[in-house]
Amino acid sequence: MNADRNQNGFDVARLMRRDLRDMENYAVPFRRGPYKLDSNESPFGLPDALRRRLIAWLEDEKNEDLHLYPDGANTRLRGALAELWGVAPENVTCGVGSDQLIDGICRVFLEPGDGVVVLKPTFGMYAVSARLNHGKVREVPLRDGDVAEIVRAASDPRVKVVFLCSPNNPTGQSLTEGEICSVLSDVRCLVVVDEAYGEFARPTMIPRIRDYPNMIVLRTFSKAFGLAGARVGYAVAAAEAIDALDRAKPPFNLPTLSQLLATWAIEEWQEYSVRVAHLNERREELYRELEKIPWLEVSRSDANFLLVRSERDVGALLEENGIFVRRYPGADRVTCTRISVGTAEQNGKVVEVLCGAEPR
Numbered sequence: 001m002n003a004d005r006n007q008n009g010f011d012v013a014r015l016m017r018r019d020l021r022d023m024e025n026y027a028v029p030f031r032r033g034p035y036k037l038d039s040n041e042s043p044f045g046l047p048d049a050l051r052r053r054l055i056a057w058l059e060d061e062k063n064e065d066l067h068l069y070p071d072g073a074n075t076r077l078r079g080a081l082a083e084l085w086g087v088a089p090e091n092v093t094c095g096v097g098s099d100q101l102i103d104g105i106c107r108v109f110l111e112p113g114d115g116v117v118v119l120k121p122t123f124g125m126y127a128v129s130a131r132l133n134h135g136k137v138r139e140v141p142l143r144d145g146d147v148a149e150i151v152r153a154a155s156d157p158r159v160k161v162v163f164l165c166s167p168n169n170p171t172g173q174s175l176t177e178g179e180i181c182s183v184l185s186d187v188r189c190l191v192v193v194d195e196a197y198g199e200f201a202r203p204t205m206i207p208r209i210r211d212y213p214n215m216i217v218l219r220t221f222s223k224a225f226g227l228a229g230a231r232v233g234y235a236v237a238a239a240e241a242i243d244a245l246d247r248a249k250p251p252f253n254l255p256t257l258s259q260l261l262a263t264w265a266i267e268e269w270q271e272y273s274v275r276v277a278h279l280n281e282r283r284e285e286l287y288r289e290l291e292k293i294p295w296l297e298v299s300r301s302d303a304n305f306l307l308v309r310s311e312r313d314v315g316a317l318l319e320e321n322g323i324f325v326r327r328y329p330g331a332d333r334v335t336c337t338r339i340s341v342g343t344a345e346q347n348g349k350v351v352e353v354l355c356g357a358e359p360r
């Protein structure tokens with residue numbers, strides 16, 4: 001930055017929004033390796049049927065329309081999602097990952113200084129998007145599913161959006177339908193229910209969009225569907241909320257191939273259900289193994305990851321052994337580490353490293 005300024009007298013930081021100058025980039029390292037358990041991705045590649053369809057599509061000359069812009073209305077994909085969930089296509093919109101929808105919600109609904117209520121801890125992009133869109137974030141610790149504190153925080157008339165993440169990233173616990181409904185009924189703002197890990201937990205709040213016009217449910221193809229590289233997320237809500245959200249939708253946001261892969265993936269729902277059941281079994285297995293380690297505290301999870309706490313920096317230890325995980329350095333001496341559930345072999349390696357380690 002300084003070097004640039006010295007060369008031509010131009011200081012880009014001076015032009016930047018003042019409130020963002022000290023903001024850190026939400027940078028995620030690009031990592032590849034046999035033990036990549038840091039982003040809650042699926043450990044499985046494309047199902048065979050999907051791979052075959054992709055190859056057939058590429059080989060069919062009629063279908064090679066990548067020189068044209070994609071269908072900006074995502075007609076086929078929205079139709080398939082609407083059918084899957086028993087709603088109308090007007091109840092669905094798609095984004096480049098649910099990240100884009102989280103940002104869209106903040107962009108459309110927040111005036112400068114409006115409040116956003118999030119759980120503490122939770123997925124970091126809610127706060128990032130709120131801040132980028134001039135919102136003020138209020139974090140509410142969630143103790144034993146007591147949602148009264150959330151309702152209290154959201155009763156401030158300047159609060160426009162509450163983000164509930166269920167199961168919550170990184171803690172892994174779900175809110176019950178009753179808890180979510182009591183927030184929905186007791187607040188006058190929008191409530192986003194992020195079900196990014198919903199396939200692992202069930203049930204979904206989607207059918208309740210008819211009862212709660214203030215609810216937006218977010219889902220993604222990045223986790224259970226193993227399509228993180230295609231970047232497809234979607235929102236389901238009352239048609240009016242979707243219409244509002246679409247004001248922020250870039251015209252051709254979702255690439256043709258991403259739309260196709262997600263549409264085909266829905267048709268392989270059966271195969272994905274088997275994978276989800278398998279990963280849930282692996283999660284329970286891993287939980288039981290980690291629970292045996294006396295210097296480690298592991299929380300129950302409804303998602304495809306486990307959060308462990310310990311005085312020892314478990315994340316550093318795993319990474320020294322070639323296992324990528326998500327580390328959350330703590331303010332006190334306790335550190336938290338989120339470990340995605342992988343294959344039996346990947347999980348076995350985690351257990352092997354941790355079982356062989358000393359408490360400090």
Ligand code: PMP
Pocket residue numbers: 039040096097098099100123165169194196197219220221222228231232233
């Ligand atoms: N919500 C939650 C809770 C997440 O953990 C993630 C990804 N880590 C996302 C949304 C974003 O997912 P994507 O943009 O890949 O759909």
